[in-house]
Amino acid sequence: MTAEQNPVPSPTPSPTSAASPSAAATAAAGSGEPELLTGSGAIIRTLELLGVTDVFGLPGGAVIPLYDELMTQDAIRHILVRHEQGAGHAAEGYASASNRVGVAIATSGPGATNLVTAIADAYMDSVPILCITGQVFSTLMGTDAFQEADIVGITMPITKHSFLVKRPEDVPGAIASAYLIASTGRPGPVLVDITKDAQQKTAPFIWPPKIDLPGYRPITKAHGKQVQAAAQLLADAKKPVLYVGGGVIRARASAELLAFAELTGTPVVTTLMARGAFPDSHDLHLGMPGMHGTVPAVLALQEADLIIALGARFDDRVTGKVSEFAPNATIVHVDVDPAEISKIRTADVPIVGDAKDVLADLAVSFSAVLKTTTPDFTEWWTYLDGLRKEYPLGYSEPADGLLAPQYVIKRIGELTGPEGIYAAGVGQHQMWAAQYIKYERPNSWLNSGGAGTMGYSVPAAMGAKVAEPDRVVWSIDGDGCFQMTNQELATCTINNIPIKVAIINNSSLGMVRQWQTLFYDGRHSFTDLNTGHGSAMVPDFVKLAEAYGALGIRVTSADQVDDAIKLALATNDRPVVIDFVVSRDAMVWPMVPQGVSNSYVQYAKDHAPTWGEE
Template sequence: MTTEPSPVPSPTPRASTGPDKPGAESSAPEVLTGSGAIIRTLELLGVTDVFGIPGGAVIPLYDELMTQDVIRHILVRHEQGAGHAAEGYAAATGRVGVAIATSGPGATNLVTAIADAYMDSVPILCITGQVFSTSMGTDAFQEADIVGITMPITKHSFLVRRAEEIPAAIAAAYHIASTGRPGPVLVDITKDAQQNKAPFIWPPKLDLPGYRPITKAHGKQVQAAAQLLVEARKPVLYVGGGVIRAHASAELLKLAELTGAPVVTTLMARGAFPDSHAQHVGMPGMHGTVPAVLALQESDLIVSLGARFDDRVTGKVSEFAPKAKIVHVDVDPAEISKIRAADVPIVGDAKDVIADLTVAYAAAAAETTPDISVWWSYLNGLREEYPLGFSEPSDGLLAPQYVIKRIGELTGPEGTYAAGVGQHQMWAAQYIKYERPNSWLNSGGAGTMGYSVPAAMGAKVAEPDRVVWAIDGDGCFQMTNQELATCTINNIPIKVAIINNSSLGMVRQWQSLFYDGRHSFTDLNTGHGTAMVPDFVKLAEAYGALAIRVTSADQVDDAIKLALATNDRPVVIDFIVSRDAMVWPMVPQGVSNSYVQYAKDHAPTWEEE
């Protein structure tokens, strides 16, 4: 079964500027500039916040932005910040995030965020300016073929050369971004299209040949999956970020409790299933918990829900879960059997499929009562034998795991946590307890340094009443910390925890383990010794933030509590942590997940393949 494109919302009543010519019929369409049409379309689509920075090719659009008060524009300090802020906005709410940039370097500065959103299925709409249509192809000033550049990393890219095409293009882009497998869509609009006038026709007719995302699964496939679940003795529900994007956490909880199966939540799915639930055995993958990794590895049935069997979860693919049958549920048919062949492939929206699977399982289980008690006995033994933990550093500096754990405990599950990329990202995924979807934001597929601060900013704009933390590394923080100025000026009081080990920590860890400790070019000089370049406290204060430095464990709680109590400006805490702390467990790249048992307490010696 397929779905037609959703109807475009009808316009809300508003004061009209009247027809273009005196004496025209009152029913005649309103005539707007192309820029006016952009604003009006966004407004009718329900957009209330956008992130961007002006430039020559989008001056007409920015001129129109000044004349209205429905859409809040957040002036960022770099286009990458606009893109990540749109991502954070979308990831925290499920709504489409919007970023605006000018042509040429303005548009290309969005590319990293677009690629990030594409890998992690985040619905964002990027609107870029383009040179005059008559100048295209001449290497005009700040001309770049952004449609061509982004084609491999967007669900679709539009080039608009005429004002009358704008409403339909933006409405279609919004629809594509938010339906099926969510993702980024770019609309590139020439400057003359923004300046020229045309009748504003609403709702526009969406012409999207070939775009028919499947949401409802085939009934026989669902029944086959239910039968495998009933027959399995070592099942596991392998939950990916698609469950969060589909708003399917309630359905997942019902299915899990009905089946009694263990649940693992990937890095992108943290919070999709409550950490406190007895059936949750942890996060799988390279730095997953031992019970979660081995639950997959030794299962006889994997029910994959909105996950894609990426290399960080499977380890050596040829040796991944060798005895398991696979039920693969994904809204994107391209993901089915891409990495691991599915015994029962199911294309459909996770929310609908999980609900159908629950009904089918209940019917199948009425005749056969599954017994997975031996499986649970084994997994509970692993929980007891391999609890998640860490050792105190021998250098007297802070344990980063302890710092992050206390941030989570003092803030609580209603907080939102956005992480950069590296060791601090893994520790935040491991040591903060996630009880609700959309509380954990991170760059999973692309692994983008610099994601955290602007993503936290976007999340705070989307949900101003929530506490929002950016948990960042000293390397990541230096890539996008200029957005603290945006936060201060626009009253966006995020909290930033810099896990400062004065290093590019994850690279240093790999160098320690696999390159005989040759720490080539990973020392950042930000927190150890006498030199601090930069001094993050002085830098944060220069941006108008409350800045705190923490060097001992007895200071940790007071600093976090002060940050939680401060809501009139951003807060930055510079936690000076041990550079020798490592992320454990660890399954080296290209090695079988079976090795995770031995990687818990000992540095692995296997070479990556």
């Protein structure tokens, strides 16, 4: 992602670069005499000038000055969450659905530490969020004062950068710098910790502030010779694959990816974080690779002679046993973050640059190569099409007579359509949502990929709905995940954020249970949640939904599925929660066990009756 793609100051902020600041803010920024503002006022004014229109937060002692001034303005909508982790995930969902920077606010001490999980999540998945935390008075720092925590130190390993602000005059520069860092280069979370006295004191508000980041120079334009080398390798290859990661979505490069794939005729696989970067319906798309990927996608990577990795990082869930991953493949690795290139798999052609720019350059270079070289992928495609025919994605009906979770999720996608947004929790339902919903556009699939954070779905869906109010937003959650952050349903009801929640209720921690079944001789140790099977329902999700002011529905048979989904789609005056009681014995297939090679054709054949039926 480049600075030019975002309404951010680059390299020195300008009020005209923001998205419609108020007339008062614009006048103040453009007048000759600087306005005298408190540090809290400077926070709000800076956010406004940067184009921020929505923030998620929860007040406390160290941010009371900021909250006192928030209520005196109407340019920025503040959404009061019920837990700071919810604010962080909501900011993530907001950013992931809209490509805008999400903003979360918390107080000092436990308020700030409650953001840590969401910050770590955003760091792993390269989500641009700005976290603003209050800190105790600067004179009390280091004394173990009430609710003091070194949040800058705590978050240093999981942020792109962190700022500690002790003076009101430093507020605009810190926040503008944080916004710039979060949204450029490889996106990610940035934290600004502001002492209470810095919020209370006044200083002239200088706009634009001077931004001095001497060590921050994101590379967006790739080296021409490397791009040419990659184009020539592709033209000479017999079994190439485009290995597409979430960086393509963050770079807003889906159109360029589509154009390049169609120009070259190269097979495409999209990782868990890249679902929607390339249309599922396209003939060139082989599906999702990795532990629970499709057989064609997994074996295409494994047997390729050339892999062009675009905004992907060769993580363990894709590669399996790294030493045996794609043993015959030449690697072209494109990433905006030079630290990722050759970190796991050595790149034969390293290309540091923004995916949007690199793909455009690759298309030009490949077109030039076509004048002297005629690529031939016919034999490769014959093999891949054979895999697609032999190993279609499918599932068997559960033997216990309960709902097939795959069917439920598939119908949610079919009845909602590609314009919807789907935010998943973590576990089996996450994999089924990645497999059985057809994604045709970027920013339609939100999930916690790197950190695998249970509790992500409901607040992320809430944030996505705030960012994209005209889209249908589903939270596809498990009964375990839902119980971690369902308090944000109150936030949704009170603030008119009508998300739809589908609880895939197998009354257990499903993915852990699956591993226990497969690898621990069926010893299901502490994975039973008692939420949907038998007489006990603790809690009763329908009653819980109603207590939060949402519409609660329970579905126990296949003939009820469509009517429940249609009712949810038709209900837009409040959130909707559907408790789908599904089989606890359903498993996610295909599956490459952890730590083994991706060469698992025999494993796939052995399980064909389980997952290969339409």
